[in-house]
Amino acid sequence: MSRPPNLLVLLSDQQRWDTLNCYGQPVETSPNLDRLAKAGVRFEHAFSCQPVCGPVRACLQTGKYATEVGCHVNNRRLPASETTLAHRLAAAGYETAYIGKWHLASCGPRGGPDDFQQRAVPPDRRGGYDYWLAADVLEHTSHGYDGHMFDAQGRQRDFPPGQFRVDVETDWVLEYLRSRTSDKPFFLFVSYLEPHQQNDHGHVEGPTDSKERFADFMPPSDLIDTDGEWRQEYPDYLGCVHSLDRNVGRIFDELTRLGLASETLLLYTSDHGCHFRTRTRTHKHSCHESSIRVPLIAHGPGFEGGKVVSQLVSLIDLPPTLLAAAGIETPAEMRGRPVQQLLVGPREDWPGEVFVQVSGSQCGRALRTSRWKYSARAPDKSGGDPCSEVYVDDLLYDLQADPHERNNLVGQPGYEKIARSLRDRLRKRIVQAGEREPVIRSAWA
Secondary structure: OOOOOEEEEEEEOOOOHHHOHHHOOOOOOOHHHHHHHHHOEEEOOEEOOOOOHHHHHHHHHHOOOHHHHOOOOOOOOOOOOOOOHHHHHHHOOOEEEEEEEOOOOOOOOOOOOOOOOOOOOOHHHOOOOOEEEEEOOHHHOEEOOEEEEEEOOOOEEEOOOOOOHHHHHHHHHHHHHHHOOOOOOEEEEEEOOOOOOEOOOOEOOOOOOHHHHOOOOOOOOOOOOOOOOHHHHHHHHHHHHHHHHHHHHHHHHHHHHOOOHHHEEEEEEEOOOOOOOOOOOOOOOOOOHHHHEEOEEEEEOOEOOOEEEOOOEEHHHHHHHHHHHOOOOOOOOOOOOOHHHHOOOOOOOOOOEEEEEEOOOOOEEEEEEOOEEEEEEOOOOOOOOOOOOEEEEEEEEEOOOOOOOOOOOOOOOOOHHHHHHHHHHHHHHHHHOOOOOOEEEOOOO
């Protein structure tokens, strides 16, 4: 049996799909990712399954929906009983490593015994990873040009003075790659904070030249003529994306130098997008494209040829994808499917929609099909509630006629039939996600 490939996941935080040139960004931001997409596979329609930081990380580590593991909002510990990717790949002979933002250790009140937002994450809360250089909530231990993470022994490791956060984290990724002595294949999960805003400062913090370099940006069409924070934040947002891309280039060049590039599957994506407070009071927490649509680029063994996959894929499909690359069958409890199934062409048996759980701003559930976006909201629940037995029609968009989601069709004449069909499909997906079948009330009653 041939040696399985190394697995490298590069996860950005709060990055819209349309920030990369290969997804239509008009200002140059991503020559390195474009190069990988041109030689690998780009997924045109990739979506978050839960647009908020901690919950989607729980999905990525377990292959289950966030509600199934009790991590439907931030500040929830990933249960120690969960079997993660690190556990499964270690059992298959992989060396496992995690670098960056974790967001799955803390729970309980700030400053309490279960709060690790500014303390080292103990070994039993690291999801089974062996090599460790991380912070539970990186935005609470660092800023753009200062801060620290913690190593496997719980020792604080400070950023060198004057270096941007993405550069420092990448330096430590390169250090890991250069210092490896094991002959095992590696599974390395790298979680960046950028281009997420710096919470305590209330702004995106890009490299020092971002505001000048990207001053003449072209705003995405969904933001034009809206309020929100995009006018002042978008230059630094693009600056962060450009920094991420440059550092992806550094990592790939190092893999090439080490003779590992041809035997390493690299996946680049983000946990969710950003609407700059144009849809809710926060930057995500909605089912709009700006919240849920993300870039997804794969390069390496099995993902070659400059292909573009147009069928809809979800981040819930990435855990089965990584396991499939390692020669491991998808466990029954995982909810997604390996995207390798789409590489030979479209499949009729591939799901025709992606399912999204929404928390924070609401307790909601949504479907995104090739043409329609439909969501339902729990009328008597808050954004902190995990689920509901009753939902009501909330949003309906015809993405073909209204790609920027400006015209909500819920309750409008002529759309009751399509809403009924999408409502039925949503109920089925809710049940498939391990929830009880709810009542979804029609707005056309």
